[in-house]
Amino acid sequence: MIEAGDNNSADLCAVAPMGLLAELTHRCPLQCPYCSNPMELERSSGELSTEDWARIFKEAGELGILQTHLSGGEPTVRKDLEEILKAAVDAGIYTNLITAGVLLSRERLEGLVDIGLDHVQLSVQHVDAKLADKIAGFKGGYSKKVELAKWVKELGLPLTVNSPMHRHNVEYLEEIIEFAVKLGAERLEVAHIQYYGWAFENRHTLIPTKEQVYRNADTVDEARERLKGIMSIDFVVPDYYAVRPKPCMGGWGSSFMTISPTGKVLPCHAAASIKGLEFENVKDRHLRDIWLHSSSFNKYRGTDYLPDPCKSCEFREIDFGGCRCQAFMFTGDAKNTDPACSKSSFHKDLLEIAERESKLEPKEFLYRKFTKQPQPTK
Amino acid sequence: MTKTRLIVETNTTPALPRFVKLRHDKGRDRWIMLAPERILTPDPIAVEVLNLCDGEKTVSEISIHMAEIYNAPIDVIEKDIKAMLQDLADKGFLIS
Numbered sequence: 001m002i003e004a005g006d007n008n009s010a011d012l013c014a015v016a017p018m019g020l021l022a023e024l025t026h027r028c029p030l031q032c033p034y035c036s037n038p039m040e041l042e043r044s045s046g047e048l049s050t051e052d053w054a055r056i057f058k059e060a061g062e063l064g065i066l067q068t069h070l071s072g073g074e075p076t077v078r079k080d081l082e083e084i085l086k087a088a089v090d091a092g093i094y095t096n097l098i099t100a101g102v103l104l105s106r107e108r109l110e111g112l113v114d115i116g117l118d119h120v121q122l123s124v125q126h127v128d129a130k131l132a133d134k135i136a137g138f139k140g141g142y143s144k145k146v147e148l149a150k151w152v153k154e155l156g157l158p159l160t161v162n163s164p165m166h167r168h169n170v171e172y173l174e175e176i177i178e179f180a181v182k183l184g185a186e187r188l189e190v191a192h193i194q195y196y197g198w199a200f201e202n203r204h205t206l207i208p209t210k211e212q213v214y215r216n217a218d219t220v221d222e223a224r225e226r227l228k229g230i231m232s233i234d235f236v237v238p239d240y241y242a243v244r245p246k247p248c249m250g251g252w253g254s255s256f257m258t259i260s261p262t263g264k265v266l267p268c269h270a271a272a273s274i275k276g277l278e279f280e281n282v283k284d285r286h287l288r289d290i291w292l293h294s295s296s297f298n299k300y301r302g303t304d305y306l307p308d309p310c311k312s313c314e315f316r317e318i319d320f321g322g323c324r325c326q327a328f329m330f331t332g333d334a335k336n337t338d339p340a341c342s343k344s345s346f347h348k349d350l351l352e353i354a355e356r357e358s359k360l361e362p363k364e365f366l367y368r369k370f371t372k373q374p375q376p377t378k
Numbered sequence: 379m380t381k382t383r384l385i386v387e388t389n390t391t392p393a394l395p396r397f398v399k400l401r402h403d404k405g406r407d408r409w410i411m412l413a414p415e416r417i418l419t420p421d422p423i424a425v426e427v428l429n430l431c432d433g434e435k436t437v438s439e440i441s442i443h444m445a446e447i448y449n450a451p452i453d454v455i456e457k458d459i460k461a462m463l464q465d466l467a468d469k470g471f472l473i474s
Contacts, residue, residue: 016405016406018417064403067412092401118414157397158395158397158413160414160415184381187470229383229467230470
């Protein structure tokens with residue numbers, strides 16, 4: 001059996017996407033300093049309507065989307081989440097609610113389950129309540145999360161606990177694993193933060209040492225063996241300490257798309273960080289048209305555009321040269337090899353930064369929040 | 379509420395949990411299993427086995443059925459089916 005994203009087809013037009021990250025809103029009660037939303041958050045006044053999302057999911061189902069992640073921000077901020085969920089369920093799409101879990105009541109969750117919600121992914125910032133609330137910038141969040149996890153299990157839904165890893169919880173991995181088992185989670189995601197956007201701004205305060213990351217890897221190996229058939233664990237190292245780059249999005253425009261709160265259709269949730277890319281809005285065109293014909297999706301599709309060292313590399317069709325956003329951030333050109341790859345001439349800089357910053361005294365977090373100026377709308 | 383690992387034996391009565399959905403992917407003309415953050419693509423024989431996993435039939439009964447259809451030795455079939463189901467159980471996608 002193979003995982004999603006398993007295609008090397010040259011005929012990209014024949015390849016339909018399988019996953020859709022639906023960022024329903026950028027509003028969120030939490031302010032995690034590593035939030036994966038862009039630095040320029042989209043305001044609620046520009047958010048897509050219920051009808052827009054209903055149309056999106058209809059088109060997505062027809063296009064071949066099999067799974068959706070209802071995310072944000074915090075998706076439960078939207079009062080019409082029920083109607084949006086129903087549209088996804090009606091389109092036959094497997095639905096995953098990615099939530100901070102601090103706003104949901106048991107009644108509302110029960111309603112979502114009745115509509116057909118398949119899975120809940122709950123963020124847990126730390127096993128220590130005080131530290132968890134400090135990282136999230138939200139008092140009392142931790143205990144609400146524990147309560148939500150209990151309801152998810154009572155209502156018979158599978159639960160994924162998502163604990164993004166960084167310097168402030170890296171030494172607590174064993175406790176996080178035990179905590180997730182106690183909550184009854186079927187899955188635990190302990191992906192180390194990747195340093196884009198907000199996390200990039202906080203990198204000096206968040207990045208762990210290489211030794212800490214390697215110890216995490218050993219802990220995960222041991223726990224996976226012990227918890228076989230009880231809880232599965234997904235573990236990701238920070239790119240800065242990787243040798244091979246991650247096959248980002250399973251290849252650009254290959255199997256995945258993101259739709260932002262205002263309707264921008266993105267090849268990945270961070271794609272707006274690449275200057276010069278133009279994104280289409282789902283309000284203007286059919287989703288299939290955008291997938292097949294938009295310049296942003298076509299620009300980095302396949303591997304033909306990759307220069308050396310990717311061009312002559314045997315791993316080209318395995319990792320697709322890594323992440324376009326990181327290549328842009330470090331080399332100034334998104335076409336280049338991701339510096340996470342040891343074959344990139346920028347790789348040593350990445351490692352040097354990580355090793356130096358991981359030993360610095362942590363500063364105060366720059367919390368994620370809306371900036372004062374309203375952002376220009378297109 | 380301590381969970382334990384499901385060990386697939388001859389007398390196990392396997393079933394898919396509610397959150398694992400086996401369905402036909404019309405656009406790509408293949409069967410898929412949808413699970414949290416995962417899409418599996420079982421081959422046609424695996425799909426036949428999975429359709430027999432109703433929580434009532436035992437692994438032994440499923441194996442006999444499959445051995446008859448494919449006119450194959452039962453011990454080989456049962457060993458393959460057990461391995462396949464154990465793999466699913468260890469991913470958390472099988473209950474009994």
